[in-house]
Amino acid sequence: MSDSHAVATTAEAGHHEHPSYQRHHFVSMEQQNETVSFGMWLFLLTEIMFFGGLFTAYLIYRNWYYPAFVAASHTLNIVEGSLNTLVLITSSFTMAMGVWCAETKRHKGLVWSLIATLILGLGFLGIKADEYHEKYVLHHIPGTTFSAEGFVHPNEEALKAGEKPLAPDMAAKTEVYFSLYFAMTGMHALHMIIGIALLSGMLFKAWRGGYMNGHIAFVENFGLYWHFVDIVWIFLFPLLYLISRHQ
């Protein structure tokens, strides 16, 4: 293996200078940073597998109930969905810039990058809330309030847009689509909320002058988390919103 040599190349433990934020079971800051980063990546692997279950379910049912999935997907607002995608991609960019500012000890740059990321993140959630509200109004939330009426008898606007009425049993399958829609975007939004909470804390600390002494592991590893949440959305968007918009 490439790391068959040990990272700890000093035989003496704890007898040399080390910064106050170095933990005592580590031999060097380099070891600590790489270790923490590796730990973060392993955590992201668990997240990949966590969402993996939902993607599996989605792909199976999309194959089984394609017409229902198409019709249901068309009720999602593509403008809001695309806007959210752009918002998240931009927030990934601003977060990457934030990491760069921390690496190069640019205090103001870091603060502004984090503020931008935070605002974009909140913007994403705001747009999502609006979308969820629309789903609520249309009775598309699975459970006791769900109604597939709009798919069996599409209204004028939908018919003009090219929607065809679904047979009642296929129309009922739109509830499966919406179950997955809410499970997947809901789980994603939950991760966004957690991220925003952590980001706020980090922003506060950065504003007070933190992360300028080279100890930027938190910023870097939070960046990894944030980019991962962005990647989940990069897959959610085409799968949920863009099922053959040409029909």
Place this chain on the structure above:
Amino acid sequence: MPEHYEDHDVNAGHPESEQHIVSPMVYFIIFLALLVGTGLTIGASYLEMGPWNPVVAIFIACVKATLVVLFFMHIKYSSKLMKLTVGAGVFTFLILVGMSLADYFTRAWGQW
């Protein structure tokens, strides 16, 4: 980077470690590429491509995700171990999705 705290060669065996600072220009180019990709995928969904629609959509999404992982998440500049780790995650994900779907697709093939 706290190089002055080390009393051994920091780069011993880790030539591509976190020392590499990615420039904002790289980030900006990747950002633009992601925007272009988003536009492409939206546009492609309005084209009639039959069974290729989902393939194109997933392909574009994979390219975008790869760009984020390589550049925004620094994997391109990280050690082999990190690359292997990401690969292992993706591989296991593909096993879950692939082998489950294989069951569903082959049910339609009948009883032999």
Place this chain on the structure above:
Amino acid sequence: MSTIVSLPDQTTARVPKRNYITNENGILSWLLTGDHKRIAMLYLISITFFFFIGGALAGLIRLELLTPQSDLMAADTYNKIFTMHGVVMIFLFLVPSVPATLGNFLIPIMIGAKDLAFPKINLLSWYLYLVGGALTLGAMITGGVDTGWTFTTPMSTHFSNTNVITTGLAIFVAGFSSIFTGLNFIVTIHRMRAPGMTWFKLPLFCWAHYAASILMVLGTPVLAITLVLVVLERTIGIGVFDPTKGGDPILFQHLFWFYSHPAVYIMILPGMGVISEVISTFARKRVFGYTAVAFSSVAIAVFGFFVWAHHMFIMGVSNYAVLVFSLLTMLVAVPSAIKIFNWAFTLYKGSITFETPMLYAFGFMGLFTIGGLTGVFLGSAGTDIHLTETYFIVAHFHFVMVGGMLMAFLSGVHFWWPKMTGRMYPEKISQLAAVVTFIGFNFTFFPQFLLGMLGMPRRYAAYPPEFQVLNVFSTAGASILGVGYLLPIIYLLWSLKYGEIAGNNPWQATGLEWQIQSPPLTENFTTIPVVTQDVYDYEWLERQKEHEVTHVG
């Protein structure tokens, strides 16, 4: 009978005054510790507690099955009993058993590190485990769950009137305990090895835990999302597993078994790591084919991800899936077999002695082999159709998990007891307990193979009267087994006060953990070792003893 035990002079020996137990005092110093050894001890106490709860439930099962009628308890109650038995034993005992106790204690020491990579996350793991355990107990006390530990849909999502949600949440939380432990181990083994400790000088115990940790990190999250979906289905009726809404119950099983099959390897691999260490020490010989054993651990982990649908052969998956998964299941048996062969060859021409850990290890080798071979009958789709959901399955997994894993756990606890506590347990009674356990085990579970082949279904409170004789045998065996498990509690606790002082290396074993004091210092090493000797290098050990004067701790 000869023994390799070498203890210091008991008239002058003392347990070292400064060690990880005496280092700090007060309950908070334990409850807020970052010391991997203290956390290991906290885990040991907790999992023992849950083991006895699971064991009590097993006792109730066997009592009920003494008679063909469901006369001790109603069928519904019986369903709850075996469900809770499974949930407690698997998630609260077997999964954390070796990793969270022995793994936590030993891995940093074995690699020459001062602690795991993330001590606080290690402590968090324990608290998550406790929360999961508390929720499970709560669910049990307030009515239990009756779906079987496998939570099969649509029973668990629609028809069960029991505490499915609470138990699902409990397992979700306990799952994260497992994930964090695995994450910690992977990072530690990669990044925290001492100078000179290359991958191929690692004790096989570390390789085994590394492989199990990969499974923990990659597999457990799928269980987590599955449980979330079950809870959502039960609460708001999302329909993802509900046939009336277009869902597929089999999807639940795919997602559930994607974790739960690797879970059995999560459970057994650390036990195999223990066996490697014990067999080497008590045969005074390097493990035969070290590289093969190391790689086979990883191979079990990798292949373990490819075979989950062999739990679903009769459930309605496609015949092609059955074929593929059956073939892959045959493959996954190979690395396990490699290990058994290698241990056997380690014993060949070794200087074997029969201390308690070795007795348990012998028990493991025999019983795990039988359990594993019966797994082949089950992996072969044709025979599985007859044997699945019968007592054959029950016997199979109890042979590998109890005859295998639990014996490995006891072997490890006895082997490292002197290191962890500074005291030796009493040898004669512990050997007796090992033999009693072995006898009790065989009486309990071997008849169950026969019952399964004869057609007795599992999870039934009532059965046809012709099966009673074998069931009575099984219950009788269970009572003997219970004695075998109670004895260690008694004498191990006794040894804490009255056991002989162990010294650094009572077994004259190789490995870094035996070169430091018993119990170890909080920081493990006074100076970080530089590793020059090979793993299982008994010649090096001989030379060390010649050159060293007896030293205190």
